[in-house]
Amino acid sequence: MRGDLPAPSAAQIDIVEVGPRDGLQNESRVWPTEDKISLIGEAIAYGAKRIEVASFVNPRRVPQMADAEAVVAGCANAPGVTRIGLALNLRGAERALATGIEQVGAVAVASDAFGIRNQGQDRAESVGIAAGIVEMARRSGRSAQVTIAVAFGCPFEGAVDRALVIDIARALAAAQPVEIALADTIGIAGPGEVAALVAEVRTAVAPLPVRVHFHDTRNTANANIWAAVQAGASVADASLGGLGGCPFAAQAPGTAAGNIATEDMIYMLHRSGIGTGIDESRLYRAGRWLDRKLKGSSRSKVLVALPPGS
Amino acid sequence: MRGDLPAPSAAQIDIVEVGPRDGLQNESRVWPTEDKISLIGEAIAYGAKRIEVASFVNPRRVPQMADAEAVVAGCANAPGVTRIGLALNLRGAERALATGIEQVGAVAVASDAFGIRNQGQDRAESVGIAAGIVEMARRSGRSAQVTIAVAFGCPFEGAVDRALVIDIARALAAAQPVEIALADTIGIAGPGEVAALVAEVRTAVAPLPVRVHFHDTRNTANANIWAAVQAGASVADASLGGLGGCPFAAQAPGTAAGNIATEDMIYMLHRSGIGTGIDESRLYRAGRWLDRKLKGSSRSKVLVALPPGS
Numbered sequence: 138m139r140g141d142l143p144a145p146s147a148a149q150i151d152i153v154e155v156g157p158r159d160g161l162q163n164e165s166r167v168w169p170t171e172d173k174i175s176l177i178g179e180a181i182a183y184g185a186k187r188i189e190v191a192s193f194v195n196p197r198r199v200p201q202m203a204d205a206e207a208v209v210a211g212c213a214n215a216p217g218v219t220r221i222g223l224a225l226n227l228r229g230a231e232r233a234l235a236t237g238i239e240q241v242g243a244v245a246v247a248s249d250a251f252g253i254r255n256q257g258q259d260r261a262e263s264v265g266i267a268a269g270i271v272e273m274a275r276r277s278g279r280s281a282q283v284t285i286a287v288a289f290g291c292p293f294e295g296a297v298d299r300a301l302v303i304d305i306a307r308a309l310a311a312a313q314p315v316e317i318a319l320a321d322t323i324g325i326a327g328p329g330e331v332a333a334l335v336a337e338v339r340t341a342v343a344p345l346p347v348r349v350h351f352h353d354t355r356n357t358a359n360a361n362i363w364a365a366v367q368a369g370a371s372v373a374d375a376s377l378g379g380l381g382g383c384p385f386a387a388q389a390p391g392t393a394a395g396n397i398a399t400e401d402m403i404y405m406l407h408r409s410g411i412g413t414g415i416d417e418s419r420l421y422r423a424g425r426w427l428d429r430k431l432k433g434s435s436r437s438k439v440l441v442a443l444p445p446g447s
Numbered sequence: 448m449r450g451d452l453p454a455p456s457a458a459q460i461d462i463v464e465v466g467p468r469d470g471l472q473n474e475s476r477v478w479p480t481e482d483k484i485s486l487i488g489e490a491i492a493y494g495a496k497r498i499e500v501a502s503f504v505n506p507r508r509v510p511q512m513a514d515a516e517a518v519v520a521g522c523a524n525a526p527g528v529t530r531i532g533l534a535l536n537l538r539g540a541e542r543a544l545a546t547g548i549e550q551v552g553a554v555a556v557a558s559d560a561f562g563i564r565n566q567g568q569d570r571a572e573s574v575g576i577a578a579g580i581v582e583m584a585r586r587s588g589r590s591a592q593v594t595i596a597v598a599f600g601c602p603f604e605g606a607v608d609r610a611l612v613i614d615i616a617r618a619l620a621a622a623q624p625v626e627i628a629l630a631d632t633i634g635i636a637g638p639g640e641v642a643a644l645v646a647e648v649r650t651a652v653a654p655l656p657v658r659v660h661f662h663d664t665r666n667t668a669n670a671n672i673w674a675a676v677q678a679g680a681s682v683a684d685a686s687l688g689g690l691g692g693c694p695f696a697a698q699a700p701g702t703a704a705g706n707i708a709t710e711d712m713i714y715m716l717h718r719s720g721i722g723t724g725i726d727e728s729r730l731y732r733a734g735r736w737l738d739r740k741l742k743g744s745s746r747s748k749v750l751v752a753l754p755p756g757s
Contacts, residue, residue, distance in 0.1 A: 144508050145666065182507070232692065237511045252503070284671060297663070324506050325716075325718075326718070327714070327715050327716075327718030327719040327720070328670075328673045328715065328719055329718070329720050330718070331717025347750075353666070353748065354752050355714055355715075355748055356663070356666075356669055356711035356714075356715070356747075356748040357669055357711075357715050357718070358712070359666055359667055359670040360638075360669040360670040360672070360673040360715055361637045362670070362676060363606025363670040363673060364673060395748070396503065398666070401665065401666035401667075404592065404637070404665055404666075404667070405637050405665075405667050405670055406668070406686065407637075407639065408635075408636070408637030408640070408667070409637040409638055411639070419703075438663065438664065438665055438666040438705070439665045439666060442634070442664050442665050
């Protein structure tokens with residue numbers, strides 16, 4: 138039956154597993170280094186080719202990521218796997234580049250208020266610093282990715298001007314990251330605006346690909362991913378088990394809440410005939426492993442719906 | 448910002464609130480008649496124009512619906528509101544038509560195995576009986592809707608042949624219901640197949656509209672609704688608070704689990720510029736009312752994400 142579906146707009150989507158960084162950074166409990174390394178191992182085992190493994194940020198502000206160097210050292214590079222380390226400033230990028238990491242991740246913000254609270258930078262500063270991080274990584278012989286946070290709305294300023302996001306995307310593209318990402322950091326977007334913004338940014342940054350990052354705070358993440366895929370996005374972030382932020386964190390403005398679960402995104406894409414290179418049954422095994430670690434509080438609906446023993 | 452979104456394929460979607468029937472029928476607790484009537488009142492208050500209020504089925508098999516006549520009698524018709532009563536056979540339709548109900552709902556099945564277990568009819572029998580119910584309602588001066596259950600997959604037989612679903616839709620359309628509905632009864636569909644089937648059935652039954660009914664068992668419901676809207680569906684079912692079946696019911700084949708929450712569907716549609724005629728803030732008030740009734744176990748993510756006091 139599935140073979141005769143009409144061809145989707147994309148036959149293949151690449152994914153980035155963000156659980157070890159975006160996920161664990163937003164859990165209240167600080168995971169031991171060896172457990173983080175096991176989680177990264179599970180992601181490699183299910184077939185993730187790009188994994189956000191750590192964030193090189195101030196350990197006093199983000200104790201969950203204080204062991205970033207140890208995590209990178211502990212997860213020896215697997216063939217064909219790109220480990221991504223996040224940095225919000227040049228000092229963080231220097232720390233990341235001092236490790237064996239393959240890719241540095243930078244973050245620009247689409248609103249001043251969010252940028253100042255999240256990383257002590259207004260919008261223009263964040264774009265300049267992100268571009269600088271990308272260039273620093275490239276000079277060190279590594280690649281870099283860049284994400285535009287709160288691209289669909291800000292918890293403090295409300296609506297975000299689409300023309301502004303397109304300008305930011307264009308400025309960042311000039312620094313030559315591997316792609317430009319649009320993040321719905323607070324899980325507020327709907328698929329109509331996602332389709333529109335992805336299409337416009339795609340045109341603005343071509344031939345660079347567009348990556349998307351959605352939170353399921355309001356049950357729109359899979360719809361947004363579907364709309365983004367239809368509009369030509371070619372990479373999507375997801376977090377095993379929906380790791381990262383409890384659903385109630387949405388009430389604290391600016392908090393990342395409810396990453397889309399990798400299991401739920403992959404189920405939807407595969408069921409619609411879109412390839413991801415992910416081993417679906419091994420992914421569900423990884424999801425069960427995480428669910429045990431979380432004492433049964435995985436937020437993947439697909440995991441709950443799986444027949445027992447599968 | 449939202450005013451300059453590109454026009455969606457549909458500017459307006461009608462909704463059917465199914466919580467009082469599909470929702471309550473699948474809750475383990477039997478609600479008192481007066482609470483059912485209060486729930487219907489909440490739906491009318493938030494702006495629902497069509498509401499599944501009861502099911503006229505064997506009270507020994509479905510004790511939750513044993514008071515169907517009392518529920519209909521208790522919720523006097525509000526101006527412009529269509530109350531729908533479900534019937535699975537002619538005897539049920541007679542019971543429904545003996546009340547003041549405006550619309551009868553019939554169900555045909557796309558698989559023999561599901562039909563025999565759900566309503567003691569194989570596929571062909573169910574199509575004949577559903578068509579008979581539609582005609583009986585029309586002869587009584589009422590309208591009728593009809594739903595094709597397990598249209599995207601059967602818990603017993605697996606894949607369902609799309610050509611078969613289109614044939615069923617065409618046969619039912621001949622009886623002149625108000626629309627033809629495609630139901631993903633077990634929450635297994637992805638948006639690719641939804642877009643394809645909605646488009647084909649739309650062509651097959653034109654000028655009749657297509658309605659869709661999705662369960663969020665695997666976190667695909669809103670994506671499926673979005674794909675259906677893009678493909679030209681013009682009516683969608685939803686259940687306040689996601690009422691109906693606990694998420695674990697997916698493990699019992701054939702059980703309806705995890706209706707899409709009305710709050711989550713409406714948020715997505717309104718955010719994407721699609722009108723529904725629903726008063727969104729009153730809807731959330733209804734959602735909070737239900738959440739109190741359910742002792743905090745509403746399954747609407749939007750409800751959880753609402754700022755306190757809103």
